[in-house]
Amino acid sequence: MSESMNPRTVAAANGIAAEDTFGAVTPPICLSSTFTWPGFGRKGPHDYTRTSNPTRTLLADTLAKLEGGAGAVVVSSGMAAIDLVLSQLSSDDIVIVPHDCYGGTHRLLLNRRDRGHFKVRFVDQNDQAALASALKEKPRLVLIETPSNPLMRIVDIRAIVAQARTVGAKVAVDNTFLSPALQRPIALGADFVIHSTTKYLNGHSDIVGGAVIAADPADVEALETWANIVGTTGAPFDSFLALRGIRTLFPRVECQQRNAQAVAEFLLSHPLVAACHYPGLPSHPGHAVAKAQQSGFGAMLSFELKGGEVEAGRFVEAVRLFCFAESLGGTESLVAHPATMTHAGMSDEARKAAGITSGLIRLSIGLEDAADLIADLDQALAAIDRSVRSKASA
Numbered sequence: 001m002s003e004s005m006n007p008r009t010v011a012a013a014n015g016i017a018a019e020d021t022f023g024a025v026t027p028p029i030c031l032s033s034t035f036t037w038p039g040f041g042r043k044g045p046h047d048y049t050r051t052s053n054p055t056r057t058l059l060a061d062t063l064a065k066l067e068g069g070a071g072a073v074v075v076s077s078g079m080a081a082i083d084l085v086l087s088q089l090s091s092d093d094i095v096i097v098p099h100d101c102y103g104g105t106h107r108l109l110l111n112r113r114d115r116g117h118f119k120v121r122f123v124d125q126n127d128q129a130a131l132a133s134a135l136k137e138k139p140r141l142v143l144i145e146t147p148s149n150p151l152m153r154i155v156d157i158r159a160i161v162a163q164a165r166t167v168g169a170k171v172a173v174d175n176t177f178l179s180p181a182l183q184r185p186i187a188l189g190a191d192f193v194i195h196s197t198t199k200y201l202n203g204h205s206d207i208v209g210g211a212v213i214a215a216d217p218a219d220v221e222a223l224e225t226w227a228n229i230v231g232t233t234g235a236p237f238d239s240f241l242a243l244r245g246i247r248t249l250f251p252r253v254e255c256q257q258r259n260a261q262a263v264a265e266f267l268l269s270h271p272l273v274a275a276c277h278y279p280g281l282p283s284h285p286g287h288a289v290a291k292a293q294q295s296g297f298g299a300m301l302s303f304e305l306k307g308g309e310v311e312a313g314r315f316v317e318a319v320r321l322f323c324f325a326e327s328l329g330g331t332e333s334l335v336a337h338p339a340t341m342t343h344a345g346m347s348d349e350a351r352k353a354a355g356i357t358s359g360l361i362r363l364s365i366g367l368e369d370a371a372d373l374i375a376d377l378d379q380a381l382a383a384i385d386r387s388v389r390s391k392a393s394a
């Protein structure tokens with residue numbers, strides 16, 4: 001497949017009909033943990049699956065093409081992917097990270113910082129003064145998460161890359177919430193793209209996986225070497241499923257984001273909803289930047305219920321079509337309560353600083369019919385309304 005192919009074509013067809021023995025159209029899965037050597041001192045293309053494996057290599061090649069990188073390293077989870085990028089830092093290095101990132105990322109950063117592996121600066125990356133002052137410390141890495149989990153805040157990747165370059169810092173973007181179907185950070189100047197392939201890339205909520213795509217071949221090699229040393233490379237079976245999911249990435253995401261726009265507009269106008277965070281809404285503070293750097297607004301959103309934890313608890317127990325579960329990016333719609341689920345590991349103080357309240361609900365919008373999704377949210381909101389009114393009259 002030529003380098004210039006549209007990512008849509010890469011997703012559907014990379015590696016198709018390339019198998020010689022049987023003429024298989026779908027690339028076969030290769031589960032072997034070890035490979036024969038053609039002769040003494042002569043290795044074949046693969047020797048041991050921790051180091052390299054044909055199925056994982058095809059997934060890495062597909063991801064590198066989709067993101068426009070020099071290469072990709074496929075690992076066992078999104079957290080392993082973030083950790084792989086962080087593994088390149090040493091004890092005196094500073095990493096600038098968003099103050100409102102995914103809770104697991106926050107926990108990883110604190111744990112590695114506390115073990116003296118590097119220094120961390122949590123910064124609101126939309127606060128120009130705070131960012132400029134952190135950059136004065138000459139960080140080695142700036143980690144970006146846009147849109148952020150769960151508040152859907154948008155940061156301008158190009159602008160941050162330009163600022164990071166002036167102090168010699170590299171930039172890594174967690175692109176999990178959008179996938180390369182909607183945002184390609186390397187084209188915007190980033191050095192690394194991080195994915196939890198668990199989410200949109202696999203898209204069917206049946207694997208946990210991760211990947212790092214790097215713009216510079218030397219970085220690809222360094223990351224590949226480290227993933228092999230520590231043994232976090234991804235399993236062939238998970239790679240096979242992720243590749244299978246990627247075949248339908250574009251149509252899935254397009255349908256999901258259409259549904260998300262309809263759901264966001266419904267929530268915005270609902271009297272029990274205090275705020276709806278979806279970059280596709282013109283009222284969203286990051287709408288213009290999202291429009292400029294993304295090719296769609298995605299299918300994740302969050303909203304603030306009037307009330308707090310009690311109302312949030314009633315709501316998540318009242319939905320029928322949405323599943324009350326963590327994770328995102330699958331074909332099915334999910335509802336989560338970040339303060340007690342995905343971001344429960346953050347201290348109350350850190351959650352408060354990030355703006356994650358007890359009334360915040362996060363939705364991952366799936367492929368169901370938009371009207372059915374809205375009807376489900378409507379009846380769950382009505383259930384809160386009824387319970388509030390019956391309390392008031394008691």
Ligand code: PLP
Nearest residue numbers: 077078079102149176196198209
């Ligand atoms: N990055 C983001 C933005 C996430 O939302 C998640 C998980 O929800 C991760 C990374 C971690 O991915 P995984 O659960 O595959 O380790």
